[in-house]
Structure formats: C-alpha cells, structure tokens
Amino acid sequence: MNERNLLAEADRRALAYFDGTPERRVYPDAAAIAALAEFDRPLPENGRAAEQVLQQLDDIGSPATVASNGPRYFGFVIGATLPAAAAAERLVLAWDQCASSFDNSPVADRLEKVAGRWVCQALGLPSESAVGFGTSATACTLACLSAARRTLLARLGWDFDADGLMGAPEIRVVLSETAHITVKKALRVLGFGMNRLHYAPVDQHGRIDPARLPALDERTLLILQAGEVNTGEFDRFAELIPRAREADAWVHVDGAFGLWARASSSAQLAEGVEQADSWTTDGHKWLNTPYDSAMAICRDADALAAAMNSDAAYATASRDAQKNLTLEFSRRARGVAIWAALASLGRDGLRELIDRHIRQAGELAETLRGGGYQVLNRMVLNQVLVRGDTDEQTVAIREAAQASGEVWFGPTLWQGRPAFRLSLSSWRTGDAEVRLLADLLLRLKRQLG
Numbered sequence: 101m102n103e104r105n106l107l108a109e110a111d112r113r114a115l116a117y118f119d120g121t122p123e124r125r126v127y128p129d130a131a132a133i134a135a136l137a138e139f140d141r142p143l144p145e146n147g148r149a150a151e152q153v154l155q156q157l158d159d160i161g162s163p164a165t166v167a168s169n170g171p172r173y174f175g176f177v178i179g180a181t182l183p184a185a186a187a188a189e190r191l192v193l194a195w196d197q198c199a200s201s202f203d204n205s206p207v208a209d210r211l212e213k214v215a216g217r218w219v220c221q222a223l224g225l226p227s228e229s230a231v232g233f234g235t236s237a238t239a240c241t242l243a244c245l246s247a248a249r250r251t252l253l254a255r256l257g258w259d260f261d262a263d264g265l266m267g268a269p270e271i272r273v274v275l276s277e278t279a280h281i282t283v284k285k286a287l288r289v290l291g292f293g294m295n296r297l298h299y300a301p302v303d304q305h306g307r308i309d310p311a312r313l314p315a316l317d318e319r320t321l322l323i324l325q326a327g328e329v330n331t332g333e334f335d336r337f338a339e340l341i342p343r344a345r346e347a348d349a350w351v352h353v354d355g356a357f358g359l360w361a362r363a364s365s366s367a368q369l370a371e372g373v374e375q376a377d378s379w380t381t382d383g384h385k386w387l388n389t390p391y392d393s394a395m396a397i398c399r400d401a402d403a404l405a406a407a408m409n410s411d412a413a414y415a416t417a418s419r420d421a422q423k424n425l426t427l428e429f430s431r432r433a434r435g436v437a438i439w440a441a442l443a444s445l446g447r448d449g450l451r452e453l454i455d456r457h458i459r460q461a462g463e464l465a466e467t468l469r470g471g472g473y474q475v476l477n478r479m480v481l482n483q484v485l486v487r488g489d490t491d492e493q494t495v496a497i498r499e500a501a502q503a504s505g506e507v508w509f510g511p512t513l514w515q516g517r518p519a520f521r522l523s524l525s526s527w528r529t530g531d532a533e534v535r536l537l538a539d540l541l542l543r544l545k546r547q548l549g
C-alpha cells in the first residue's frame with residue numbers, strides 16, 4: 101500500500117471509530133482490556149507492512165479506548181474535542197511542523213501569537229502577557245514558577261541563572277491546603293522541598309481563608325487556585341492578590357479548568373484574578389481541544405522569556421518564540437487547535453459552552469438531592485460532589501454505574517470519606533445525557549439502598 105492509500109485507510113478507520121463513539125461503552129469491558137495482551141511482544145527483528153501495523157492498532161486498540169470523546173463521560177474535567185479543533189489537528193498533522201520559532205514554521209508562529217492574544221482577551225488577562233503553549237498545566241506551572249523564582253531572586257540581588265540554588269535566599273512558597281497535586285509536583289521538581297511549603301488553611305468550600313493566610317513578604321511565591329477539583333470553588337482573588345502585591349510577593353494562579361469561568365456569565369467567580377503575575381490553564385479540559393494543550397501566561401513577558409530561553413548559536417529566535425516560552429525546544433504546533441477552537445466558538449459560543457455546563461451541573465445537583473443524595477458542595481461551577489446514605493452505598497453505586505458502560509465518573513475523598521465526582525465539561529454532553537445520568541443514579545440508589 102503506498103503512503104497516500106495508507107493515510108486514506110487510517111482516515112477511513114478513524115471515521116468508523118468516530119461513527120461508533122455515541123454507542124460505544126464509555127469504559128471498555130474486561131474482554132477488550134484482556135485483548136491488549138496481544139500488544140505485549142518483544143521488539144520485532146523484522147518490520148511489518150504499515151497497513152498491518154495500522155490494522156492491529158485499530159482491531160485491538162480501538163475497543164480498549166475510553167469514550168471520553170462521547171457525550172456520556174462525566175469523569176475528570178476532560179471535555180471532548182470540538183469539531184473545528186479536531187479538523188485543525190488533522191491538518192496540522194499533515195503539515196508536520198516543528199513549531200519552535202518563526203524560522204521553523206512561520207504559520208505556526210503567527211497562529212500561536214494570535215491564539216495567545218485571543219486567550220488573554222477571552223480570559224480578561226493583561227494583553228502584554230507572554231503566552232507559552234506547553235504540553236500540560238503541569239509543565240506550564242513549572243515554567244511559570246521557575247520564572248517567578250528567578251524574578252524574586254533577581255529582586256533580592258541573586259543571579260539564579262549563574263549561581264543556581266546553592267546559597268540562594270530562601271523563597272517562601274505559600275499555597276492552598278487544597279492545591280492540585282501537579283502544583284506540588286512542579287514545586288518538588290523545582291527543588292522547593294515538600295517540608296518547606298507553607299500551607300494556607302481553607303474554609304469549608306475549599307477556598308483559602310483570608311483571615312488565616314500565612315505572612316507574605318518580598319520573598320514569597322503565593323499560589324492560588326481558580327477551580328478546586330472537588331468543589332469547583334475559587335480563591336478570593338480580589339481580597340488576596342492586593343495583599344500579596346502590597347508585600348511585593350509573586351502571585352501565580354492555577355486555573356487549569358476554572359479560569360474559563362472568566363469567559364462565561366459567571367465571570368464574577370474569578371473577580372480580581374487578572375491582578376496576578378502568572379496563570380496556567382488548559383485547552384484540553386474545558387476549552388475542548390485535543391491533548392496536549394496548555395498555556396503558561398505571564399504578565400511580565402520578559403520574565404517568562406528569560407527563564408525559558410533556549411537560544412543557541414544555530415537556533416536563535418525572537419524572545420517570544422514558543423521555544424523560548426515553554427519547556428520544549430522541538431514542539432508540535434499545539435496552539436493551532438486552540439486558535440481553531442476560539443475561531444469557531446467566538447466569544448458568544450465560548451460563553452454559551454461554559455454557561456451550559458454550569459447550568460447542567462446545578463440542575464443535576466437539584467435532581468440528585470431530590471432523589472435522596474447528599475450533594476456536598478455549593479453549586480458554583482461544573483463539579484457535583486455526591487454521596488449516598490453510607491460509604492458502602494456510595495462506593496457500590498459508583499462501581500455499578502461504571503460497570504454499566506452507560507456512563508463513567510470517578511471517586512474522590514471529601515473530608516476523609518468516599519464520594520464521587522461528576523464533572524460537566526464536554527461540548528457533546530446535551531441535556532438528554534445529563535438526564536440519563538440522573539435517572540441511572542436515582543435507579544441505582546433505590547436498588548442498592
């Protein structure tokens with residue numbers, strides 16, 4: 101098979117997979133998972149025809165996928181991929197660009213600059229910010245925190261690039277008790293040390309309690325949160341950030357999914373967040389773009405550009421080239437799908453998307469309460485945190501729902517006891533699917549009571 105026919109065959113299989121998504125089990129069954137053992141072979145001595153490789157991938161791989169791209173996935177805030185973003189992704193794959201700089205790919209450079217501007221406009225963040233399109237909120241947080249540390253140390257007269265961490269003044273990291281695990285991972289990788297972090301106590305909604313905020317000074321890196329993973333709540337930016345600015349601290353905001361509330365009718369949830377120094381957010385969660393697509397946004401564009409610079413004699417580029425704003429050197433043009441998503445939605449479509457999920461989550465919570473469930477969070481965003489009558493019932497209901505293949509959602513612990521977490525984030529999830537989920541949960545509660 102020549103290359104063109106092979107690609108056509110891949111497209112044919114991809115479309116067949118796509119057509120099956122609405123009916124597909126949301127989580128693969130045991131037989132499909134067991135069949136994955138077929139892949140588990142030694143590295144072959146001799147290669148095979150590419151069409152055979154493709155066929156095996158489809159025959160064994162496709163049935164073992166999680167249909168998070170379908171309408172009945174309520175697990176992590178994952179979203180599906182918007183049609184315009186999926187289509188752009190296919191074209192970008194054909195382009196096969198190394199999107200490190202203008203010299204390597206003029207089209208990627210220009211589109212990612214536009215996408216960065218649009219993201220700041222959609223989220224109401226300062227227009228002078230640098231926007232790096234990295235692989236994940238994890239990687240983008242790492243980039244922002246390294247820019248923060250380098251800048252704080254420079255203000256204290258310490259040259260981090262030249263002298264590193266040995267003997268440097270200590271930077272005090274203050275973060276929420278409910279900070280996301282990947283923020284702690286970024287801190288750990290950057291050498292901050294888990295025992296040296298200062299945790300800010302939270303209120304019953306999981307937001308930092310301003311009255312109990314640890315002291316801030318010019319050596320402080322304060323990390324706040326837009327969208328707590330269980331409750332969807334926001335730290336009180338309008339109160340906390342001015343205090344941090346007063347103290348000359350650096351404020352970073354983890355807004356992996358919650359920052360998109362800024363583009364909705366509920367923008368007041370994140371009031372004041374624009375006063376921070378840096379932000380991370382994902383495209384692959386609530387914006388419904390493909391993996392891996394996240395953004396490191398930094399008000400002081402030079403701070404991010406200096407921390408992430410990777411110019412070499414054979415590869416110099418502008419300060420705002422993507423290779424100088426992210427961890428990657430060679431990289432795919434991941435900002436193009438973000439551009440396509442925003443171009444197809446417009447401000448209106450984006451607002452409607454986020455508004456719809458917030459409304460659906462509120463209605464789902466009401467229905468479940470009416471059916472005897474405990475809803476553990478205030479409904480502010482797209483997360484519904486739910487518990488049955490007993491811990492045993494909570495776990496049994498979740499397991500039965502997962503085994504049904506009709507829907508999927510995951511477990512969590514809330515205040516030390518089991519609960520489950522329903523997230524609304526897919527553009528494909530209509531009111532009919534939310535009703536299907538509610539009916540299933542009400543039925544299981546009666547059966548497993």
Ligand SMILES: *Cc1c(COP(=O)(O)O)cnc(C)c1O
Binds near residue numbers: 235280328329394
């Ligand atoms: C998902 C998530 C992250 C990590 O994002 P990745 O893109 O998966 O690295 C960080 N913070 C919050 C609040 C999240 O929900």
